[in-house]
Amino acid sequence: MKVAKFGGSSVKDAVAMNRCADLICAQDALSVVVVSATKNTTNELELIAGTAKEGLVEDSLKLVDHLEKRHCEICSDIEDLPENKAFLGEILKEARVLVNEISKKKDYSKEDMDSLYCLGERMSSFLFTKLLQSKTKKKVILKDARRFIKTDSTFCAAVAQVDQISAAVAKELLPDLSSDSIIVTQGFIGTDEQGRNTTLGREGSDYSATLIGEAIGANEVQIWTDVAGVATFDPRLIDDTRFIGELSYEEASTLALLGAKVLYPKTLFPAKRKNIPVFVGSTLDPKAGGTRIHGNCERKTGPRGLSFLKNSEGNLLSLVGAELGDLDIPYKKVGESSVSQSFLVEDEKLDEALIELHKVVLSHY
Ligand code: ADP
Ligand code: ASP
Ligand code: MG
Numbered sequence: 001m002k003v004a005k006f007g008g009s010s011v012k013d014a015v016a017m018n019r020c021a022d023l024i025c026a027q028d029a030l031s032v033v034v035v036s037a038t039k040n041t042t043n044e045l046e047l048i049a050g051t052a053k054e055g056l057v058e059d060s061l062k063l064v065d066h067l068e069k070r071h072c073e074i075c076s077d078i079e080d081l082p083e084n085k086a087f088l089g090e091i092l093k094e095a096r097v098l099v100n101e102i103s104k105k106k107d108y109s110k111e112d113m114d115s116l117y118c119l120g121e122r123m124s125s126f127l128f129t130k131l132l133q134s135k136t137k138k139k140v141i142l143k144d145a146r147r148f149i150k151t152d153s154t155f156c157a158a159v160a161q162v163d164q165i166s167a168a169v170a171k172e173l174l175p176d177l178s179s180d181s182i183i184v185t186q187g188f189i190g191t192d193e194q195g196r197n198t199t200l201g202r203e204g205s206d207y208s209a210t211l212i213g214e215a216i217g218a219n220e221v222q223i224w225t226d227v228a229g230v231a232t233f234d235p236r237l238i239d240d241t242r243f244i245g246e247l248s249y250e251e252a253s254t255l256a257l258l259g260a261k262v263l264y265p266k267t268l269f270p271a272k273r274k275n276i277p278v279f280v281g282s283t284l285d286p287k288a289g290g291t292r293i294h295g296n297c298e299r300k301t302g303p304r305g306l307s308f309l310k311n312s313e314g315n316l317l318s319l320v321g322a323e324l325g326d327l328d329i330p331y332k333k334v335g336e337s338s339v340s341q342s343f344l345v346e347d348e349k350l351d352e353a354l355i356e357l358h359k360v361v362l363s364h365y
Helices: 014-025 041-053 057-078 082-105 110-133 162-172 205-216 249-257 268-274 347-362
Strands: 002-006 030-035 139-142 181-186 189-191 197-199 220-225 278-282 290-293 305-311 314-320 332-337 340-345
Touching: 002 014, 002 205, 014 030, 014 057, 014 110, 030 110, 030 205, 041 057, 041 082, 041 110, 057 082, 057 110, 082 110, 110 139, 110 181, 110 189, 110 197, 162 205, 181 205, 205 220, 205 268, 249 268, 249 290, 249 305, 249 314, 305 347, 314 332, 314 347, 340 347
Parallel strands: 002 030, 002 220, 030 181, 139 181, 220 278
Antiparallel strands: 189 197, 278 290, 305 314, 314 340, 332 340
């Protein structure tokens, strides 16, 4: 059994969703599909809340209309039925109620934000289910992740409750898992003990996928995104990056925790606990291969990747890899672990330092 997660840019419209559906249909053992909200939807939901908070109720409702129009356009390309659009309208009715409440009190709580956030993934998963139903003979079942992703009540940054998730997945998902079915569900969203909407933190859908993988005993979790794996550094920020063929859980986790946005920081924790291999690849170029993160990597030492994080201390650049030893780096070392060394770099030297430290990484390939 495999779990596959598709990020926002991979489900941004019907064409992109079709690429994901083709990838799913080409794999027989894929049991659970986890989708993010369509590209930019989560940001738009934040803007809707912020605009309502200013008391600009009409402007905020216009933004909801825009969100509805965008999703209805995708719906027209997938299955142009009035009841589908009505369903999207029902979901966004909840947004309109919240907008009115927020603009009245000129404030919103994190709990309000979580209820708004959920709408994005609820719409994308509905559309994706419709598309997948039209492309496979298997039974495609949409499941609401809020029934089994159980969390504490830290709204907007909820902590997953692994034992409760396992029990809820056994009840809500396992009975429907079979070689003849595919379950589609939402990343990012969950509920607390009182059944209130929560989210795992921005970009948290990757983590939903491995939590589900852990709970169903998957033998692989696939994270499909817009780049062909984990690279030596963010390929959008510097030119000569390389995709890394394989990484240990520790290396990949450390790269993510120290800033590599390609994976949500906690993603590999469930995978490591259950020794589940994680594949990261691109829906735009699935044949390009990707990165395999697992517990049996060929042991490689020295820097394998570079991460960048801006925090309260400043610009933190981290080399990640096993046995880094004494590297001749002309910046202040401010942290170290068994697989990383971190350096603090002033703003004026940041671009230069990124290039230099990345060269150090490449010299070890
Ligand atoms: P998704 O919407 O699929 O979750 P994200 O935008 O969260 O996608 O993550 C993919 C992006 O992560 C890439 O487009 C890339 O710019 C960025 N990124 C940052 N660091 C790395 C890295 N080391 N390797 C690959 N991509 C990285
Ligand atoms: N849709 C959420 C976000 O944009 C979660 C995710 O995509 O992982 O943060
Ligand atoms: Mg992401």
